[in-house]
Amino acid sequence: MRLLYRMxxxxxxxxxxxxxxxxxxxxxxxxxxxxxxxxxxDIERGELVSIMGASGSGKSTLLNIIGILDNYDTGSYTLxxxxxxxxxxxxxAELRNRMIGFVFQSFNLISYKNAVExxxxxxxxxxxSRRQRNRLAMEQLERMGLADRAHHLPGEMSGGQKxxxxxxxxxxxxxxxxxxxxxxxxxxxxxxxxVMEVFxxxxxxxMTIVIVxxxxxxxxxxxxxxxISDGIIMxxxx
Amino acid sequence: MKNPIFDIENWREIGATLARNxxxxxxxxxxxxxxxxxxxMLWGGAKGLEGMLMRNFSGFATNxxxxxxxxxxxxxxxxxxxxxxxxxxxxxxxxxxxTPGIDCSTTISGIWGKVxxxxxxxxxxxxxxxxxxTRILVPVIYSGRLINQSDVASTRKVAVIGKNxxxxxxxxxxxxxxxxxxxxxxxxxxxxxxxxxEVQLYGxxxxxxxxxxxxxxxxxxxxxxxxGFLYTAVKGKTxxxxxxxxxxxxxxxxxxxxxxxxxxxxMDISERFKMVETLFLGISLLALFVGAGSLMxxxxxxxxxxxxxxxxxxxxIGIRRAIGAKPxxxxxxxxxxxxxxxxxxGIAGVCFATIVLGIADKITYDPVLGSAHFExxxxxxxxxxxxxxxxxxxxxxxxxIKAMRIKPVEAMRDK
Numbered sequence: 187m188r189l190l191y192r193m194x195x196x197x198x199x200x201x202x203x204x205x206x207x208x209x210x211x212x213x214x215x216x217x218x219x220x221x222x223x224x225x226x227x228d229i230e231r232g233e234l235v236s237i238m239g240a241s242g243s244g245k246s247t248l249l250n251i252i253g254i255l256d257n258y259d260t261g262s263y264t265l266x267x268x269x270x271x272x273x274x275x276x277x278x279a280e281l282r283n284r285m286i287g288f289v290f291q292s293f294n295l296i297s298y299k300n301a302v303e304x305x306x307x308x309x310x311x312x313x314x315s316r317r318q319r320n321r322l323a324m325e326q327l328e329r330m331g332l333a334d335r336a337h338h339l340p341g342e343m344s345g346g347q348k349x350x351x352x353x354x355x356x357x358x359x360x361x362x363x364x365x366x367x368x369x370x371x372x373x374x375x376x377x378x379x380x381v382m383e384v385f386x387x388x389x390x391x392x393m394t395i396v397i398v399x400x401x402x403x404x405x406x407x408x409x410x411x412x413x414i415s416d417g418i419i420m421x422x423x424x
Numbered sequence: 425m426k427n428p429i430f431d432i433e434n435w436r437e438i439g440a441t442l443a444r445n446x447x448x449x450x451x452x453x454x455x456x457x458x459x460x461x462x463x464x465m466l467w468g469g470a471k472g473l474e475g476m477l478m479r480n481f482s483g484f485a486t487n488x489x490x491x492x493x494x495x496x497x498x499x500x501x502x503x504x505x506x507x508x509x510x511x512x513x514x515x516x517x518x519x520x521x522x523t524p525g526i527d528c529s530t531t532i533s534g535i536w537g538k539v540x541x542x543x544x545x546x547x548x549x550x551x552x553x554x555x556x557x558t559r560i561l562v563p564v565i566y567s568g569r570l571i572n573q574s575d576v577a578s579t580r581k582v583a584v585i586g587k588n589x590x591x592x593x594x595x596x597x598x599x600x601x602x603x604x605x606x607x608x609x610x611x612x613x614x615x616x617x618x619x620x621x622e623v624q625l626y627g628x629x630x631x632x633x634x635x636x637x638x639x640x641x642x643x644x645x646x647x648x649x650x651x652g653f654l655y656t657a658v659k660g661k662t663x664x665x666x667x668x669x670x671x672x673x674x675x676x677x678x679x680x681x682x683x684x685x686x687x688x689x690x691m692d693i694s695e696r697f698k699m700v701e702t703l704f705l706g707i708s709l710l711a712l713f714v715g716a717g718s719l720m721x722x723x724x725x726x727x728x729x730x731x732x733x734x735x736x737x738x739x740x741i742g743i744r745r746a747i748g749a750k751p752x753x754x755x756x757x758x759x760x761x762x763x764x765x766x767x768x769x770g771i772a773g774v775c776f777a778t779i780v781l782g783i784a785d786k787i788t789y790d791p792v793l794g795s796a797h798f799e800x801x802x803x804x805x806x807x808x809x810x811x812x813x814x815x816x817x818x819x820x821x822x823x824x825i826k827a828m829r830i831k832p833v834e835a836m837r838d839k
Contacts, residue, residue, distance in 0.1 A: 255746065255832045276750045282832070283748020294743045298444035311748040316436060355747070 202264075203362055203394050204229040204252060209261035211247055221247045222258070223417040229363075229396065234389040236397045236405040239414035246367070248414060249398045253286055253365045254278045266362040283311055287356025291368035293348040295340040295355075301327060302336045305355045312359070319358075326354035330384070346377035353384060363394040370404055382407045438760050452729045452762075453769035456812060459722025460773030461780075463715040463808050464800050468781040470711040472788070472798030474704045479793040480622035481697075483562035485528075485656045488693040489663025491519075491670055492652040497686035501679045509687070510649035513641075515674050519653065523669035528556035529655035531637050534626040535644050537607040539585075539633060541593040548589055550606050550633040551626045552640025560654055561619060563629050564792075566590075568600040568615030571636055575614075579638040583611040586630040587618035604633075609643050611635060620792055625654070663692040719811070727819035730762055734823040738830055745832035758824035759817060766816030770809040774800070 204227065211222040221244045229235055239245040250256035251263065254270055263270045266285060273281070288294075295304045302323045309319035327336050330350040340348055349369060356364050366385070370378035382404060389395050389409075397408060405411045413420040442449045496507045516531055533552045538545055555573045563570060566587055575582055583604060590599045590613075603610045611633075618630040626632065641648065653670075657663050667690055674680075680687045734741070741754055749757075778800055785798040 250833055253746075276752070279745065279748050279750040279753075282746060288746055294739070294746075296740050296743060298441070303440070307744070308747045310437065311744075311750070311753060359748075 201230055202228050203231045203233075203266050204396070205262075205264040206252075207262045209248075209251065209258050209263060211244075211251065211256075211258045221417050222251070225261070225414075225417075225419055227412065227419060229394065231394055232389070232392050234385065234395045234397075234409045235412060236399055236408040236410070237412045237414060238399060238402070238405045240400060243414050244417040245398050245400075245414050249365060249367055249396075252363075252396065253288060254282050279311075283308055284359055285362045287353075287359065287361040287364040289349070289352050289356050289364060289366035289369045291371040293340065293345075293352045293372070295348060295351060297340055300337050300339050301332060301343070301351045301354075304340070304351055305358055308355060308359045322358055323354070326358050327351070329357075330354045344377075345373045346380055349373065349377075349381050350384060353381075353388075357388070357393075363396060364388070366395065366397045368399055368401075369397060370399070370401060375403075378404070434756070434760065438757070438764055441757075442761060442764065448729075448733060449765065452726060452733075452765050453772075455722050455725035455729065456766050456769035456816065457773040457776070459718050459725075460770045460808055460812055461777045462718040464774050464777030464805065465780055466711040466715040466718075467804055467808075468777065468798055468800040469784070470704070470708050471800075472781065472784060472796050473707060475796035475798070476788055477700065477704075479620075479790070479796060482620045482793060483564075484621040484623045485560045486694060486697045487527075487657050487663060488560055489655050489657065489666065490652060490691040490693075491655075491674075492689045492691075494687055494689045496680055496684055498681040498684040500681040500684065503679050507679075509678055509680070510647075511651075511653060511674070512677075513648045513650065515677060516650060516653055518673040518676065519670050522673040523666050525658045525661045525666055527656045527658045528559045529653065530554040530557040530560065531650040531653055532557070532625065533637065533640055533645060533649075533651040535607075535640070537644075539589065539593065540605045541599075541602065544593050546589060546592050548586070548631060548633055549627045550583075550635055550640070550644065552637040552644075553634055554637050557634070557654070560656060561621065561623065561625060561629070563617040563619050566616040566618060567598070568613070570615055570617065571634055576636040576638050579642055580636060581609070581611045581639055581643065582614045582636065584615040584617050584634040585613055586628065586632050587616055588628075588630045589633065590616045606633060606635075607644065611639075618792075662694050664690075664695070667692075719815070722812070723815045723819045726762060726766065726816050727822065730758065730820045730823035731826070734758065734827045734830075737827070741827050741830045742832050745830065751828040754830075755824045755828045758827050759820050762820030762824075763813060763817055766813050767809065770812040770816075774805045774808055778805070 206225050206227040209222050209225040210220070213219040213221060225248060237245050237248060247256065251258050252265075254265070254273065257272070265281070268281070270281070296307070299307070302320055305323035305326055306319040309322060314322075324333065324336060327333055330353060332347060332350055332354070335343060335347055335351075340351070343351065353364075364385075369385070370381055373381060385395055385397065386407065397404060399405060491511070493509055493511050496503070496505050496509070499505045513531075520526065520529065530553050534549050536547065537550055539548050553571060554576050555571055558570045568584070570584055571582070583606075585593075585599065585604065593599070593604065594602070599613045599616055602613050604613055605611070617634070619628060637650070655663065655666070657666055671688060674688060675682060744754065781798045781800060785795055788796045788798065
C-alpha cells in the first residue's frame with residue numbers, strides 16, 4: 187500500500203521538478219489584493235535557486251504555493267510530475283510530508299522536544315516506528331555534525347545549531363525539494379555563511395533547493411536568482 | 425489505515441507532550457481532579473449523613489403507631505368536656521379483635537420506683553410490657569433472655585434490667601439469677617439488655633427495668649388500666665390506616681363523642697420517617713445539584729484550558745501541519761490529550777474522595793451503632809469517571825476543531 191503510494195508520487199524521473207504556469211493569486215477582501223500576476227517558473231532537478239524580492243513583492247505567497255501551504259486561483263503547478271491543484275487538506279499534508287522539506291526563518295522547532303524528536307517528527311506522521319525514526323533522525327543529525335546535541339532541547343542550542351536541526355528535519359523524509367524561507371534571517375553573518383555552506387553541500391549531493399530571501403549575500407551564493415517584484419517575475423537580465 | 429487508539433506511537437507522543445508541559449498538565453488535571461473528588465465526596469457524604477441519622481433508629485420499627493387516652497374535648501351523653509378516662513385491658517382486647525392488619529402490639533405502662541439490690545439502690549422506670557415489645561424496639565441482649573409470652577401469661581415476677589442499671593447495682597457481679605426489689609417487691613433478674621437506637625419509649629432500655637405487663641398490673645398498678653398501646657401495621661398498611669378501627673373499638677365502651685378527635689391521641693412514627701426521608705431526598709438533590717455544578721465547572725475548566733492550550737500551541741500545530749500532520753492527526757492529538765488527562769485525573773479524584781470518605785467513616789464510627797456508611801458505590805465511581813470522560817471529550821471538541829482549522833501558514837509567521 188505504502189509502496190504504491192510512493193510509486194504514485196514519484197512515477198518517473200522528471201527533469202523539471204517545479205513547473206509553474208501563469209499562476210494568479212488574489213486575496214479577497216474589501217479591496218481585493220492581486221498578489222501574484224501570472225507567474226511562470228521552471229526549476230530543474232538539482233538546482234540551487236533563490237527567489238528574491240522586497241517585502242510585499244509576493245515572494246512569500248509564491249513560497250506558500252510552491253510549498254502546498256496555500257492555494258492559487260488560476261494557472262497550473264506541477265511538482266515532480268504531480269499536478270497540484272484543488273487538493274484537500276489530507277492530500278496536501280501527505281504531499282508536504284513526502285515531497286517538501288521546509289526550513290523556516292525562526293527555525294520552528296517544537297520547544298519541548300529534543301533535537302532527535304524534532305527531526306523524527308515528520309516520520310511520526312508517516313507511521314514509522316519510534317526506533318526506526320529515531321535511528322534515521324540520528325543519521326541526519328550526524329550528517330549535520332550535531333550528533334552530540336541529539337538530546338538537547340532547542341532552547342539549549344545556538345541559532346546555527348537550531349537551523350541545522352531544522353535542515354535535518356527537512357531532509358529526513360528524503361523530499362523532492364527543500365524550501366527555505368529566509369533561512370539566515372535570524373542568524374549572524376558568520377553563522378549565515380555556515381548554513382549556506384550546508385545548503386551548497388546538500389545541493390552538491392543532488393538536492394534541489396529553493397531559498398526565499400531578501401538578502402543579496404544569500405542570493406549571491408545560489409546558482410540562479412529569480413527576482414520577483416509586484417507579483418511578476420523579472421526577466422533574467424533585469 | 426491504522427487506528428490511532430491502538431497505535432502505541434500515538435500514546436507515546438501524548439505521554440511525552442503531557443510530561444513535557446508539567447504546569448499546563450497539572451492545571452488542567454487539577455480542575456478535573458477537584459470536580460470528580462467533589463462530586464464523589466458529596467455523593468458518598470450525603471449517603472453517610474443519612475446513615476448517621478438512620479442508624480439512630482436501628483432496631484426500631486419504622487411503622488409504629490401509638491395510642492394514648494387523653495381528656496375529652498367535647499361534651500357527650502351528659503358528660504362534660506375535659507373528662508379523664510383510661511384505656512383498659514378490655515379495650516385492648518377489643519382493639520386486637522376488631523382491627524385487621526395489626527402485626528405486633530403491646531400495652532405499655534410505667535412506674536417510677538426505687539430499685540434495690542443488696543445495699544445499693546437506684547431510681548429507675550419500670551416498664552410493663554408484653555413480649556411483642558421486643559419486636560417493636562429490638563433490644564441488645566448482654567446476658568440472659570428477654571420477657572416472653574409465658575412470663576406475661578403466668579404473671580411471673582421477673583425483670584430484664586438495663587445495662588447501665590446492672591452496672592450500677594451489680595458492678596462486675598453477674599446479675600442474672602439474682603433478686604432485685606422495686607418499691608419493696610422482689611423480682612428475679614432474667615436478663616440484661618440495652619438498645620442501639622436513640623428512640624426512647626419511657627426512657628432508654630439501658631436505664632430501665634422491663635417487667636411483664638401482667639405483673640405490672642397486679643404488683644404495682646393494682647388496676648386494669650394501661651397507659652398506652654403500641655402496634656405496628658402489617659406490610660402495605662400504615663399505622664394511620666388502622667386508626668379508624670382502633671377508634672371504633674375504643675369508643676364502643678367509652679362515653680366519647682365519635683367526632684371528638686382530641687380524646688384519643690394517636691401517633692404514627694412512619695409519618696416522621698417520611699419527613700426524614702423527604703429531608704434526605706432534599707439533601708441528596710442538593711448534593712446532586714452542587715455536584716453537578718462542580719462537574720460543570722470542571723468541564724468548562726477543561727474546555728477553557730484546552731482552548732488556551734490550543735491558542736498557545738498555534739505555532740506548534742502550524743509546524744506539525746506544515747511537516748505533514750493531517751487535520752485528523754491534530755484533532756486526535758488534542759482530544760486524546762484531554763481524554764487521557766480526564767481519565768487519570770478523574771480516577772485520582774475518585775480515589776482521593778474514597779480516602780476522605782473512609783476517614784469520615786472512621787471518625788463517625790460508633791462501637792454500638794456501627795458504621796454510618798460514608799462510602800461510594802463502585803458503580804457510582806465508574807459512573808462519575810465515565811461522565812467526566814464523556815463530557816471532558818465533548819469540552820475538548822471545540823478547541824480541537826479550532827486546532828484543526830489552524831493553517832500551516834501560521835507556522836511561518838514570526839512571533
